[in-house]
Amino acid sequence: xxxxxxxxxxxxxxxxxxxxxxxxxxxxxxxxxxxxxxxxxxxxxxxxxxxxxxxxxxxxxxxxxxxxxxxxxxxxxxxxxxxxxxxxxxxxxxxxxxxxxxxxxxxxxxxxxxxxxxxxxxxxxxxxxxxxxxxxxxxxxxxxxxxxxxxxxxxxxxxxxxxxxxxxxxxxxxxxxxxxxxxxxxxxxxxxxxxxxxxxxxxxxxxxxxxxxxxxxxxxxxxxxxxxxxxxxxxxxxxxxxxxxxxxxxxxxxxxxxxxxxxxxxxxxxxxxxxxxxxxxxxxxxxxxxxxxxxxxxxxxxxx
Amino acid sequence: xxxxxxxxxxxxxxxxxxxxxxxxxxxxxxxxxxxxxxxxxxxxxxxxxxxxxxxxxxxxxxxxxxxxxxxxxxxxxxxxxxxxxxxxxxxxxxxxxxxxxxxxxxxxxxxxxxxxxxxxxxxxxxxxxxxxxxxxxxxxxxxxxxxxxxxxxxxxxxxxxxxxxxxxxxxxxxxxxxxxxxxxxxxxxxxxxxxxxxxxxxxxxxxxxxxxxxxxxx
Numbered sequence: 001x002x003x004x005x006x007x008x009x010x011x012x013x014x015x016x017x018x019x020x021x022x023x024x025x026x027x028x029x030x031x032x033x034x035x036x037x038x039x040x041x042x043x044x045x046x047x048x049x050x051x052x053x054x055x056x057x058x059x060x061x062x063x064x065x066x067x068x069x070x071x072x073x074x075x076x077x078x079x080x081x082x083x084x085x086x087x088x089x090x091x092x093x094x095x096x097x098x099x100x101x102x103x104x105x106x107x108x109x110x111x112x113x114x115x116x117x118x119x120x121x122x123x124x125x126x127x128x129x130x131x132x133x134x135x136x137x138x139x140x141x142x143x144x145x146x147x148x149x150x151x152x153x154x155x156x157x158x159x160x161x162x163x164x165x166x167x168x169x170x171x172x173x174x175x176x177x178x179x180x181x182x183x184x185x186x187x188x189x190x191x192x193x194x195x196x197x198x199x200x201x202x203x204x205x206x207x208x209x210x211x212x213x214x215x216x217x218x219x220x221x222x223x224x225x226x227x228x229x230x231x232x233x234x235x236x237x238x239x240x241x242x243x244x245x246x247x248x249x250x251x252x253x254x255x256x257x258x259x260x261x262x263x264x265x266x267x268x269x270x271x272x273x274x275x276x277x278x279x280x281x282x283x284x285x286x287x288x289x290x291x292x293x294x295x296x297x298x299x300x301x302x303x304x
Numbered sequence: 305x306x307x308x309x310x311x312x313x314x315x316x317x318x319x320x321x322x323x324x325x326x327x328x329x330x331x332x333x334x335x336x337x338x339x340x341x342x343x344x345x346x347x348x349x350x351x352x353x354x355x356x357x358x359x360x361x362x363x364x365x366x367x368x369x370x371x372x373x374x375x376x377x378x379x380x381x382x383x384x385x386x387x388x389x390x391x392x393x394x395x396x397x398x399x400x401x402x403x404x405x406x407x408x409x410x411x412x413x414x415x416x417x418x419x420x421x422x423x424x425x426x427x428x429x430x431x432x433x434x435x436x437x438x439x440x441x442x443x444x445x446x447x448x449x450x451x452x453x454x455x456x457x458x459x460x461x462x463x464x465x466x467x468x469x470x471x472x473x474x475x476x477x478x479x480x481x482x483x484x485x486x487x488x489x490x491x492x493x494x495x496x497x498x499x500x501x502x503x504x505x506x507x508x509x510x511x512x513x514x515x516x517x518x519x520x521x522x
Binding site for chain 2: 024025026027030032034035039040087088089090091093094096097098099100103104105106107110152155156157158159297298299300301
Protein backbone atom coordinates (compact mmCIF):
# COMPACT_ATOMS: atom_id res chain seq x y z
CA UNK A 1 0.00 0.00 0.00
CA UNK A 2 1.51 3.31 -0.93
CA UNK A 3 1.89 6.02 1.68
CA UNK A 4 -0.95 8.19 0.44
CA UNK A 5 -3.51 5.41 0.58
CA UNK A 6 -2.18 4.23 3.92
CA UNK A 7 -2.55 7.78 5.30
CA UNK A 8 -6.10 7.97 3.92
CA UNK A 9 -7.10 4.67 5.55
CA UNK A 10 -5.51 5.72 8.85
CA UNK A 11 -7.41 9.01 8.80
CA UNK A 12 -10.77 7.54 7.91
CA UNK A 13 -10.49 4.51 10.20
CA UNK A 14 -8.15 5.43 13.07
CA UNK A 15 -7.11 2.66 15.41
CA UNK A 16 -9.01 4.24 18.32
CA UNK A 17 -12.28 3.18 16.66
CA UNK A 18 -13.53 6.72 16.04
CA UNK A 19 -13.62 6.30 12.27
CA UNK A 20 -16.51 6.43 9.85
CA UNK A 21 -18.65 3.63 11.22
CA UNK A 22 -22.04 5.17 11.91
CA UNK A 23 -23.74 1.77 11.72
CA UNK A 24 -21.71 0.35 14.61
CA UNK A 25 -22.54 3.10 17.08
CA UNK A 26 -23.96 1.93 20.42
CA UNK A 27 -24.81 -1.59 19.32
CA UNK A 28 -22.33 -3.01 21.81
CA UNK A 29 -21.63 -1.72 25.31
CA UNK A 30 -19.87 1.54 24.43
CA UNK A 31 -17.20 3.07 26.63
CA UNK A 32 -17.39 6.74 27.56
CA UNK A 33 -14.36 8.55 26.18
CA UNK A 34 -14.77 12.18 27.17
CA UNK A 35 -13.91 12.12 30.86
CA UNK A 36 -10.73 10.08 30.82
CA UNK A 37 -9.27 9.84 27.32
CA UNK A 38 -7.13 12.55 25.74
CA UNK A 39 -7.97 15.93 27.35
CA UNK A 40 -10.30 14.10 29.76
CA UNK A 41 -7.26 12.90 31.69
CA UNK A 42 -7.18 16.38 33.28
CA UNK A 43 -10.53 15.69 34.88
CA UNK A 44 -9.21 12.52 36.48
CA UNK A 45 -6.36 14.51 38.04
CA UNK A 46 -8.58 17.46 38.95
CA UNK A 47 -11.08 15.27 40.82
CA UNK A 48 -8.18 13.54 42.61
CA UNK A 49 -6.44 16.70 43.76
CA UNK A 50 -9.68 18.35 44.88
CA UNK A 51 -10.44 15.22 46.86
CA UNK A 52 -7.10 14.83 48.63
CA UNK A 53 -6.80 18.56 49.32
CA UNK A 54 -10.22 18.65 50.94
CA UNK A 55 -9.42 15.38 52.73
CA UNK A 56 -6.29 16.91 54.24
CA UNK A 57 -8.20 20.03 55.26
CA UNK A 58 -10.93 17.88 56.83
CA UNK A 59 -8.55 15.78 58.94
CA UNK A 60 -6.49 18.87 59.90
CA UNK A 61 -9.63 20.37 61.45
CA UNK A 62 -9.71 17.59 64.04
CA UNK A 63 -6.06 18.12 64.95
CA UNK A 64 -6.32 21.94 64.73
CA UNK A 65 -3.22 21.92 62.53
CA UNK A 66 -2.99 25.12 60.50
CA UNK A 67 -0.24 23.98 58.11
CA UNK A 68 -2.54 21.12 57.08
CA UNK A 69 -5.35 23.57 56.44
CA UNK A 70 -3.12 25.75 54.28
CA UNK A 71 -1.76 22.84 52.26
CA UNK A 72 -5.22 21.27 51.85
CA UNK A 73 -6.70 24.59 50.77
CA UNK A 74 -3.91 25.13 48.23
CA UNK A 75 -4.08 21.60 46.80
CA UNK A 76 -7.86 21.85 46.38
CA UNK A 77 -7.92 25.27 44.79
CA UNK A 78 -4.63 25.59 42.96
CA UNK A 79 -4.06 22.04 41.74
CA UNK A 80 -7.70 20.91 41.59
CA UNK A 81 -9.00 24.22 40.27
CA UNK A 82 -6.31 24.86 37.68
CA UNK A 83 -6.45 21.36 36.28
CA UNK A 84 -10.24 21.65 35.99
CA UNK A 85 -9.75 24.79 33.91
CA UNK A 86 -7.17 23.06 31.68
CA UNK A 87 -9.81 20.50 30.79
CA UNK A 88 -12.43 23.00 29.65
CA UNK A 89 -12.78 23.81 25.98
CA UNK A 90 -13.59 27.45 26.69
CA UNK A 91 -12.01 28.27 30.07
CA UNK A 92 -12.76 31.99 29.82
CA UNK A 93 -16.43 31.17 30.05
CA UNK A 94 -15.94 28.91 33.10
CA UNK A 95 -17.60 31.44 35.40
CA UNK A 96 -20.89 30.52 33.71
CA UNK A 97 -20.79 27.18 35.47
CA UNK A 98 -22.36 28.78 38.55
CA UNK A 99 -25.59 29.30 36.60
CA UNK A 100 -27.54 26.10 37.26
CA UNK A 101 -27.05 24.76 40.78
CA UNK A 102 -30.66 23.57 40.82
CA UNK A 103 -30.05 20.72 38.36
CA UNK A 104 -26.35 20.44 37.55
CA UNK A 105 -23.99 18.66 39.93
CA UNK A 106 -21.06 20.46 38.28
CA UNK A 107 -22.65 23.80 39.02
CA UNK A 108 -23.27 22.85 42.65
CA UNK A 109 -19.64 21.83 42.93
CA UNK A 110 -18.45 25.24 41.73
CA UNK A 111 -20.58 26.94 44.38
CA UNK A 112 -19.27 24.66 47.11
CA UNK A 113 -15.66 25.23 46.05
CA UNK A 114 -16.30 28.99 45.99
CA UNK A 115 -17.71 28.99 49.53
CA UNK A 116 -14.89 26.68 50.69
CA UNK A 117 -12.31 29.04 49.16
CA UNK A 118 -13.74 32.09 50.92
CA UNK A 119 -14.42 30.53 54.34
CA UNK A 120 -11.21 28.52 54.25
CA UNK A 121 -9.20 31.65 53.55
CA UNK A 122 -10.93 33.36 56.46
CA UNK A 123 -10.20 30.42 58.76
CA UNK A 124 -6.54 30.35 57.72
CA UNK A 125 -5.87 34.05 58.17
CA UNK A 126 -7.70 34.51 61.47
CA UNK A 127 -5.78 33.80 64.64
CA UNK A 128 -8.07 31.65 66.79
CA UNK A 129 -10.37 30.13 64.21
CA UNK A 130 -10.91 26.56 65.40
CA UNK A 131 -14.31 27.00 67.00
CA UNK A 132 -16.87 24.22 66.82
CA UNK A 133 -19.37 25.99 64.53
CA UNK A 134 -16.77 27.06 62.01
CA UNK A 135 -15.13 23.64 62.07
CA UNK A 136 -18.49 21.96 61.48
CA UNK A 137 -19.26 24.18 58.50
CA UNK A 138 -15.82 23.64 57.01
CA UNK A 139 -16.02 19.90 57.69
CA UNK A 140 -19.30 19.63 55.78
CA UNK A 141 -17.86 21.67 52.91
CA UNK A 142 -14.80 19.41 52.81
CA UNK A 143 -16.94 16.27 52.64
CA UNK A 144 -18.96 17.82 49.81
CA UNK A 145 -15.78 18.69 47.89
CA UNK A 146 -14.30 15.24 48.49
CA UNK A 147 -17.40 13.65 47.00
CA UNK A 148 -17.89 16.28 44.28
CA UNK A 149 -15.99 14.48 41.51
CA UNK A 150 -17.67 11.15 42.01
CA UNK A 151 -21.02 12.84 42.69
CA UNK A 152 -20.81 14.45 39.24
CA UNK A 153 -20.25 10.99 37.81
CA UNK A 154 -22.77 9.32 40.11
CA UNK A 155 -25.76 11.27 38.73
CA UNK A 156 -25.20 9.90 35.22
CA UNK A 157 -27.81 7.18 35.08
CA UNK A 158 -26.66 5.94 31.69
CA UNK A 159 -23.38 4.66 33.14
CA UNK A 160 -23.98 1.96 35.79
CA UNK A 161 -20.28 1.83 36.76
CA UNK A 162 -20.64 5.42 37.94
CA UNK A 163 -24.21 5.43 39.20
CA UNK A 164 -23.48 2.56 41.58
CA UNK A 165 -24.57 3.19 45.19
CA UNK A 166 -21.07 2.62 46.53
CA UNK A 167 -19.39 5.28 44.40
CA UNK A 168 -20.08 8.11 46.85
CA UNK A 169 -19.08 6.27 50.08
CA UNK A 170 -15.92 5.09 48.31
CA UNK A 171 -15.12 8.63 47.29
CA UNK A 172 -15.65 10.06 50.80
CA UNK A 173 -13.63 7.35 52.53
CA UNK A 174 -10.79 7.57 50.00
CA UNK A 175 -10.57 11.36 50.43
CA UNK A 176 -10.46 11.12 54.21
CA UNK A 177 -8.01 8.17 54.09
CA UNK A 178 -5.51 9.96 51.86
CA UNK A 179 -5.98 13.25 53.71
CA UNK A 180 -5.25 11.38 56.94
CA UNK A 181 -2.12 9.84 55.43
CA UNK A 182 -0.87 13.23 54.26
CA UNK A 183 -1.39 14.69 57.71
CA UNK A 184 0.22 11.70 59.43
CA UNK A 185 3.28 12.17 57.23
CA UNK A 186 3.37 15.91 58.01
CA UNK A 187 3.22 15.06 61.72
CA UNK A 188 5.89 12.37 61.34
CA UNK A 189 8.38 14.85 59.94
CA UNK A 190 7.48 17.92 61.98
CA UNK A 191 6.10 16.85 65.36
CA UNK A 192 7.07 14.51 68.20
CA UNK A 193 6.91 10.81 67.24
CA UNK A 194 3.92 10.09 69.46
CA UNK A 195 1.71 12.44 67.41
CA UNK A 196 2.07 10.30 64.27
CA UNK A 197 1.85 7.13 66.33
CA UNK A 198 -1.37 8.37 67.89
CA UNK A 199 -2.92 8.75 64.43
CA UNK A 200 -2.23 5.13 63.55
CA UNK A 201 -5.42 3.79 65.08
CA UNK A 202 -7.44 5.98 62.71
CA UNK A 203 -5.22 4.95 59.80
CA UNK A 204 -6.22 1.34 60.51
CA UNK A 205 -9.91 2.26 60.61
CA UNK A 206 -9.81 4.32 57.41
CA UNK A 207 -7.76 1.74 55.56
CA UNK A 208 -10.13 -1.13 56.30
CA UNK A 209 -13.15 1.06 55.52
CA UNK A 210 -11.53 1.97 52.19
CA UNK A 211 -10.90 -1.67 51.30
CA UNK A 212 -14.46 -2.55 52.31
CA UNK A 213 -15.82 0.21 50.04
CA UNK A 214 -13.78 -1.09 47.09
CA UNK A 215 -15.04 -4.63 47.65
CA UNK A 216 -18.66 -3.46 48.01
CA UNK A 217 -18.34 -1.28 44.91
CA UNK A 218 -17.10 -4.23 42.84
CA UNK A 219 -19.71 -6.60 44.23
CA UNK A 220 -22.60 -4.11 43.95
CA UNK A 221 -21.80 -2.95 40.45
CA UNK A 222 -21.22 -6.49 39.20
CA UNK A 223 -24.64 -7.55 40.44
CA UNK A 224 -26.50 -4.35 39.50
CA UNK A 225 -27.19 -5.18 35.84
CA UNK A 226 -25.58 -6.57 32.69
CA UNK A 227 -23.80 -3.33 31.84
CA UNK A 228 -22.46 -2.90 35.36
CA UNK A 229 -21.15 -6.45 35.12
CA UNK A 230 -19.53 -5.58 31.80
CA UNK A 231 -17.72 -2.65 33.45
CA UNK A 232 -16.38 -4.79 36.28
CA UNK A 233 -15.19 -7.46 33.84
CA UNK A 234 -13.47 -4.71 31.83
CA UNK A 235 -11.69 -3.54 34.99
CA UNK A 236 -10.15 -6.96 35.46
CA UNK A 237 -9.25 -7.74 31.87
CA UNK A 238 -7.61 -6.22 28.80
CA UNK A 239 -5.69 -2.98 29.06
CA UNK A 240 -7.03 -2.25 32.57
CA UNK A 241 -5.94 -5.58 34.02
CA UNK A 242 -2.41 -4.43 34.78
CA UNK A 243 -3.58 -1.17 36.39
CA UNK A 244 -6.16 -3.05 38.46
CA UNK A 245 -3.67 -5.63 39.65
CA UNK A 246 -0.63 -3.43 40.26
CA UNK A 247 -2.34 -0.13 41.03
CA UNK A 248 -5.53 -1.06 42.85
CA UNK A 249 -4.76 -4.49 44.35
CA UNK A 250 -1.00 -4.00 44.84
CA UNK A 251 -0.47 -0.34 45.71
CA UNK A 252 -3.97 0.50 46.90
CA UNK A 253 -4.61 -2.54 49.08
CA UNK A 254 -1.76 -5.08 49.52
CA UNK A 255 1.20 -2.80 50.24
CA UNK A 256 -0.72 -0.48 52.60
CA UNK A 257 -2.02 -3.60 54.36
CA UNK A 258 1.52 -4.89 54.90
CA UNK A 259 2.69 -1.48 56.11
CA UNK A 260 -0.33 -1.10 58.37
CA UNK A 261 0.42 -4.49 59.92
CA UNK A 262 4.07 -3.50 60.38
CA UNK A 263 3.00 -0.32 62.19
CA UNK A 264 0.13 -2.01 64.04
CA UNK A 265 -0.44 -0.58 67.50
CA UNK A 266 1.39 2.69 66.83
CA UNK A 267 4.86 1.40 66.06
CA UNK A 268 5.34 4.05 63.37
CA UNK A 269 8.27 5.76 61.70
CA UNK A 270 8.47 8.45 59.04
CA UNK A 271 9.82 6.16 56.33
CA UNK A 272 7.04 3.58 56.62
CA UNK A 273 4.46 6.35 56.74
CA UNK A 274 5.94 7.96 53.63
CA UNK A 275 5.98 4.63 51.83
CA UNK A 276 2.33 4.00 52.71
CA UNK A 277 1.38 7.53 51.67
CA UNK A 278 3.03 7.11 48.26
CA UNK A 279 1.41 3.73 47.88
CA UNK A 280 -2.13 4.88 48.73
CA UNK A 281 -1.83 7.93 46.45
CA UNK A 282 -0.82 5.72 43.53
CA UNK A 283 -3.49 3.20 44.52
CA UNK A 284 -6.26 5.78 44.70
CA UNK A 285 -5.23 7.28 41.36
CA UNK A 286 -5.50 3.76 39.94
CA UNK A 287 -8.93 3.18 41.53
CA UNK A 288 -10.24 6.39 40.01
CA UNK A 289 -8.65 5.71 36.65
CA UNK A 290 -10.11 2.23 36.43
CA UNK A 291 -13.60 3.39 37.46
CA UNK A 292 -13.55 6.26 34.98
CA UNK A 293 -12.10 4.20 32.18
CA UNK A 294 -14.45 1.25 32.49
CA UNK A 295 -17.77 3.11 32.36
CA UNK A 296 -19.86 1.78 29.48
CA UNK A 297 -23.24 2.72 28.06
CA UNK A 298 -26.04 0.28 27.49
CA UNK A 299 -26.30 -0.34 23.73
CA UNK A 300 -29.28 1.11 21.89
CA UNK A 301 -29.73 -2.11 19.93
CA UNK A 302 -28.89 -5.64 20.93
CA UNK A 303 -26.47 -7.65 18.87
CA UNK A 304 -26.40 -11.25 20.02
CA UNK B 305 -46.97 26.41 20.53
CA UNK B 306 -46.24 23.10 18.78
CA UNK B 307 -43.93 20.44 20.19
CA UNK B 308 -41.97 18.96 17.34
CA UNK B 309 -41.41 15.24 17.17
CA UNK B 310 -40.60 12.46 14.76
CA UNK B 311 -41.89 8.98 14.05
CA UNK B 312 -39.61 6.45 12.39
CA UNK B 313 -41.11 3.33 10.87
CA UNK B 314 -38.33 0.77 11.18
CA UNK B 315 -40.23 -1.71 8.97
CA UNK B 316 -39.90 0.69 6.10
CA UNK B 317 -36.27 1.68 6.60
CA UNK B 318 -34.00 0.06 4.03
CA UNK B 319 -30.75 1.31 5.57
CA UNK B 320 -29.80 3.41 2.55
CA UNK B 321 -28.08 6.00 4.83
CA UNK B 322 -29.77 8.78 2.85
CA UNK B 323 -30.69 10.50 6.14
CA UNK B 324 -27.11 10.28 7.38
CA UNK B 325 -25.73 11.88 4.23
CA UNK B 326 -28.51 14.48 3.84
CA UNK B 327 -27.87 15.58 7.42
CA UNK B 328 -24.14 15.87 6.85
CA UNK B 329 -24.82 17.92 3.74
CA UNK B 330 -27.39 20.15 5.43
CA UNK B 331 -25.11 21.01 8.35
CA UNK B 332 -21.77 20.70 6.53
CA UNK B 333 -20.59 18.21 9.14
CA UNK B 334 -16.88 17.42 9.13
CA UNK B 335 -15.57 13.86 8.66
CA UNK B 336 -16.42 11.54 11.52
CA UNK B 337 -19.29 13.68 12.87
CA UNK B 338 -22.83 12.34 12.54
CA UNK B 339 -26.10 13.81 13.74
CA UNK B 340 -27.95 10.91 12.12
CA UNK B 341 -26.89 7.31 12.19
CA UNK B 342 -28.46 4.09 10.98
CA UNK B 343 -27.64 1.31 13.41
CA UNK B 344 -27.58 -2.27 12.29
CA UNK B 345 -28.11 -4.92 14.94
CA UNK B 346 -29.52 -8.41 15.05
CA UNK B 347 -31.51 -10.51 17.43
CA UNK B 348 -32.03 -14.24 17.87
CA UNK B 349 -29.86 -17.06 16.58
CA UNK B 350 -29.63 -18.60 13.15
CA UNK B 351 -31.92 -19.77 11.55
CA UNK B 352 -34.45 -17.62 13.41
CA UNK B 353 -32.41 -14.44 13.63
CA UNK B 354 -33.64 -11.08 12.46
CA UNK B 355 -31.87 -7.93 11.48
CA UNK B 356 -32.59 -4.70 13.32
CA UNK B 357 -32.27 -1.42 11.46
CA UNK B 358 -32.68 1.68 13.60
CA UNK B 359 -32.11 5.21 12.36
CA UNK B 360 -30.89 7.19 15.37
CA UNK B 361 -30.70 10.92 16.02
CA UNK B 362 -31.00 13.28 18.98
CA UNK B 363 -34.26 12.36 20.69
CA UNK B 364 -35.07 15.93 21.73
CA UNK B 365 -36.21 14.64 25.10
CA UNK B 366 -38.60 16.80 27.07
CA UNK B 367 -36.91 15.69 30.32
CA UNK B 368 -33.45 15.60 28.80
CA UNK B 369 -30.49 14.32 30.81
CA UNK B 370 -28.21 16.70 28.89
CA UNK B 371 -30.23 19.74 29.93
CA UNK B 372 -30.10 18.71 33.58
CA UNK B 373 -26.37 18.11 33.43
CA UNK B 374 -25.43 21.37 31.68
CA UNK B 375 -23.93 23.70 34.32
CA UNK B 376 -24.26 26.89 32.26
CA UNK B 377 -27.72 26.64 30.74
CA UNK B 378 -26.16 26.38 27.27
CA UNK B 379 -28.26 23.30 26.55
CA UNK B 380 -31.95 24.01 26.92
CA UNK B 381 -35.34 22.83 25.76
CA UNK B 382 -37.00 25.40 23.53
CA UNK B 383 -40.70 26.14 23.74
CA UNK B 384 -41.23 24.01 20.64
CA UNK B 385 -39.57 21.00 22.32
CA UNK B 386 -36.31 21.17 20.39
CA UNK B 387 -33.25 20.64 22.56
CA UNK B 388 -30.84 23.36 21.47
CA UNK B 389 -27.32 24.44 22.35
CA UNK B 390 -26.31 28.07 22.79
CA UNK B 391 -22.64 27.96 21.78
CA UNK B 392 -21.97 31.35 23.35
CA UNK B 393 -22.65 29.80 26.75
CA UNK B 394 -21.09 26.35 26.30
CA UNK B 395 -17.84 25.92 28.26
CA UNK B 396 -17.00 22.53 26.76
CA UNK B 397 -17.29 20.56 30.02
CA UNK B 398 -19.00 17.72 28.11
CA UNK B 399 -21.27 16.84 31.02
CA UNK B 400 -24.14 16.77 28.50
CA UNK B 401 -22.24 14.45 26.22
CA UNK B 402 -21.53 12.03 29.03
CA UNK B 403 -25.06 12.06 30.39
CA UNK B 404 -26.88 11.44 27.09
CA UNK B 405 -27.97 7.77 27.17
CA UNK B 406 -28.27 7.85 23.37
CA UNK B 407 -24.77 9.25 22.81
CA UNK B 408 -25.91 11.68 20.13
CA UNK B 409 -23.62 14.59 20.93
CA UNK B 410 -20.18 15.41 19.61
CA UNK B 411 -17.43 17.54 21.08
CA UNK B 412 -16.23 19.90 18.36
CA UNK B 413 -12.55 20.56 18.95
CA UNK B 414 -9.78 21.88 16.73
CA UNK B 415 -8.88 18.36 15.64
CA UNK B 416 -12.42 17.73 14.39
CA UNK B 417 -12.49 21.12 12.69
CA UNK B 418 -9.22 20.46 10.89
CA UNK B 419 -10.29 17.12 9.43
CA UNK B 420 -10.47 17.10 5.65
CA UNK B 421 -12.67 14.91 3.50
CA UNK B 422 -9.67 14.30 1.27
CA UNK B 423 -6.85 14.03 3.78
CA UNK B 424 -3.67 15.79 2.87
CA UNK B 425 -5.23 17.63 -0.06
CA UNK B 426 -6.66 20.63 1.78
CA UNK B 427 -10.30 21.48 2.32
CA UNK B 428 -12.59 21.54 -0.69
CA UNK B 429 -14.52 24.66 -1.68
CA UNK B 430 -17.64 22.99 -0.29
CA UNK B 431 -16.03 22.43 3.11
CA UNK B 432 -14.82 26.04 3.24
CA UNK B 433 -18.25 27.38 2.33
CA UNK B 434 -19.75 25.13 4.99
CA UNK B 435 -17.51 26.63 7.66
CA UNK B 436 -18.87 30.05 6.78
CA UNK B 437 -22.52 29.12 6.33
CA UNK B 438 -22.74 26.78 9.29
CA UNK B 439 -20.00 27.80 11.72
CA UNK B 440 -19.51 25.61 14.76
CA UNK B 441 -17.54 27.02 17.69
CA UNK B 442 -14.39 25.14 18.65
CA UNK B 443 -14.51 23.84 22.22
CA UNK B 444 -18.28 23.37 22.30
CA UNK B 445 -20.65 20.44 21.93
CA UNK B 446 -22.76 20.04 18.78
CA UNK B 447 -25.71 17.86 17.89
CA UNK B 448 -28.86 17.48 15.76
CA UNK B 449 -31.19 20.46 16.06
CA UNK B 450 -34.12 18.98 14.11
CA UNK B 451 -33.04 21.39 11.34
CA UNK B 452 -34.51 24.22 13.42
CA UNK B 453 -33.36 26.84 10.91
CA UNK B 454 -35.49 25.16 8.21
CA UNK B 455 -38.46 25.02 10.57
CA UNK B 456 -38.12 28.66 11.59
CA UNK B 457 -37.67 29.92 8.02
CA UNK B 458 -40.56 27.76 6.85
CA UNK B 459 -42.87 29.01 9.57
CA UNK B 460 -42.03 32.60 8.64
CA UNK B 461 -43.09 31.83 5.08
CA UNK B 462 -46.33 30.30 6.32
CA UNK B 463 -45.25 26.73 5.57
CA UNK B 464 -46.13 23.73 7.69
CA UNK B 465 -43.27 21.62 9.10
CA UNK B 466 -43.79 17.97 8.26
CA UNK B 467 -45.95 18.82 5.23
CA UNK B 468 -43.86 21.32 3.28
CA UNK B 469 -40.33 20.24 2.40
CA UNK B 470 -38.82 23.68 2.98
CA UNK B 471 -39.95 23.60 6.60
CA UNK B 472 -39.10 19.97 7.30
CA UNK B 473 -35.84 18.40 8.53
CA UNK B 474 -33.51 17.24 5.75
CA UNK B 475 -33.49 13.62 6.94
CA UNK B 476 -37.27 13.43 6.56
CA UNK B 477 -37.23 14.96 3.08
CA UNK B 478 -34.56 12.62 1.75
CA UNK B 479 -36.05 9.34 2.98
CA UNK B 480 -37.00 7.44 -0.19
CA UNK B 481 -39.42 5.10 1.60
CA UNK B 482 -41.12 7.68 3.82
CA UNK B 483 -39.93 5.92 6.94
CA UNK B 484 -39.74 9.25 8.77
CA UNK B 485 -42.67 11.49 9.65
CA UNK B 486 -42.23 14.87 11.30
CA UNK B 487 -44.91 16.89 13.02
CA UNK B 488 -46.49 18.39 16.10
CA UNK B 489 -46.79 16.03 19.08
CA UNK B 490 -49.16 18.44 20.80
CA UNK B 491 -51.66 18.37 17.94
CA UNK B 492 -53.98 15.39 18.52
CA UNK B 493 -54.93 15.37 14.84
CA UNK B 494 -51.39 15.39 13.48
CA UNK B 495 -50.09 12.58 11.29
CA UNK B 496 -47.40 11.63 13.77
CA UNK B 497 -49.88 11.30 16.63
CA UNK B 498 -52.05 9.08 14.43
CA UNK B 499 -49.05 6.88 13.62
CA UNK B 500 -47.99 6.67 17.28
CA UNK B 501 -51.52 5.74 18.40
CA UNK B 502 -52.29 3.25 15.65
CA UNK B 503 -48.92 1.52 15.76
CA UNK B 504 -48.18 1.82 19.46
CA UNK B 505 -45.11 3.95 18.90
CA UNK B 506 -42.22 3.27 21.26
CA UNK B 507 -39.54 5.54 22.59
CA UNK B 508 -35.98 4.30 22.67
CA UNK B 509 -34.61 3.35 26.10
CA UNK B 510 -37.68 4.60 27.88
CA UNK B 511 -36.27 3.34 31.19
CA UNK B 512 -34.08 6.44 31.50
CA UNK B 513 -37.23 8.56 31.87
CA UNK B 514 -36.08 11.24 29.44
CA UNK B 515 -39.35 11.37 27.44
CA UNK B 516 -37.90 11.36 23.91
CA UNK B 517 -39.77 13.13 21.10
CA UNK B 518 -38.65 10.50 18.59
CA UNK B 519 -40.91 7.45 18.38
CA UNK B 520 -40.30 4.16 16.63
CA UNK B 521 -42.96 1.94 15.11
CA UNK B 522 -42.31 -1.63 14.04
